[in-house]
Amino acid sequence: MSSDLQFGVAAGSTTEPPRIIAPLPQLLFSARSRRFAALAEGHVLGDWLRFLGRLTQAQHEALSAQENLPLPDATALDRARNHGMPPLPAQHWPRAAAWRTALSHMLGFLNTADVPQAVQHSCDRLAVASVAQLETLADRVLRTEYFGEDVELLPFVAAALQIYWTALAAALGSAGKKDIPTLDVPGVCPCCGALPVASVVRSTAEASNLRYLHCSLCNTEWNLVRVKCAACDGTGKIAYQCVAGSNLQNAAAMRAETCDECKSYLKILYLEQAPDGDPVADDLATLGLDMLVDAAGYSRAGPNLLFVPGSG
Ligand SMILES: [Zn+2]
Ligand SMILES: [Zn+2]
Structure with missing residues (x-):
């Protein structure tokens, strides 16, 4: 089943992509x-x-x-x-x-x-x-x-x-x-104020190629334009990292979006490459990627609440 089916995309009301996707x-x-x-x-x-x-x-x-x-x-x-x-x-x-x-x-x-x-x-x-x-x-x-x-x-x-x-x-x-209002701070959940666990690039007709941040607590998703830092709003020094040569089945679908303006990163999951992907599960299956970007001096911009950092 596609992950897009996990979320309540408002059906056929407008051609506007959904701003919020409720769980x-x-x-x-x-x-x-x-x-x-x-x-x-x-x-x-x-x-x-x-x-x-x-x-x-x-x-x-x-x-x-x-x-x-x-x-x-x-x-x-x-x-x-x-x-x-x-x-x-x-x-x-x-x-x-x-x-x-x-x-x-x-x-x-x-x-x-x-x-x-x-x-x-x-x-x-x-x-x-x-x-x-x-x-x-x-x-x-x-x-x-x-x-x-x-x-x-x-x-x-x-x-x-x-x-x-x-x-x-x-x-x-x-x-x-x-x-659910639009907040001045685009990097926190507009429903509960928690930080995102990761972002997801969706591939449905309603939200084709759009990026959503996925809340670490309430599982609401909210739209944020691509190539923009969720932590500082910066757009100038964004790069994407993945684990080279890995044979993990989700390694290519889950990358780290790093920002050299604030030295933070958040992972980004491309559902086109992993239709069953889930931001929480795919995040924890790619801890090697976190080690790589941590070692390069970036800090994670949002938590995975099922994981105690340092215990993996
Ligand atoms: Zn939330
Ligand atoms: Zn930044």
Whole structure:
């Protein structure tokens, strides 16, 4: 299945390409899970990618079990639009207990899977953690503070927060994309304010050859013109790197877009070359590319919340 089917492109309303592509919750995580499983075959990090496939499938199951969530009311949406602020801000939105329900569903699904002992240990600790401990871990994820004590728990907490924010973004996106403003800062998600995990060059009729940034938290995509730095807006010193001579099946489809003005980079996935590609899964299957551009002095412009940097 093409990744383009994972997203709710507004059907046939105008010839304008969509500015925002909301996530389709029924398809997104299950397609990502299949992509992780496919990328795991013959990969040096195959066991880890296969586990992430199971984690992502658990996200799918837990998302399917989510109840209807409260969304911002008309006043809050107006305020967000008038101030050019994201309507579901990651760090300030009063998150409901539903994200913790999603976590416990997800851990339940993982529990029945054959998972490594270290993963089982993390799941057991999260299962007995207090509400206050879980909320503190969630705050660390949403500030992208991936260091310090209990850092190995953060990808699981992040996975649960992704379920919750994806459900919110999908509901808001299907209610009307006009509620999602255009921000002054093009490099952050207009729905939740989080940073992008990667960009995607789409190949559908509606969005042919257009580049979208893909949110690391809520899985919303937003349009940004090609050959432009997501971190500093610069256009003058952009270059593209890929791992030469690699036999990874996604190596040619996933490149690093580097910017010499701010010395940052973000990966870019060309779906024409990998129709089943997924920005989160293909990102983690190309950590060698990160090592290459890190060594050349560039810093990554957005996180992959399922990965603790330095642990790969
Ligand atoms: Zn977002
Ligand atoms: Zn830049």
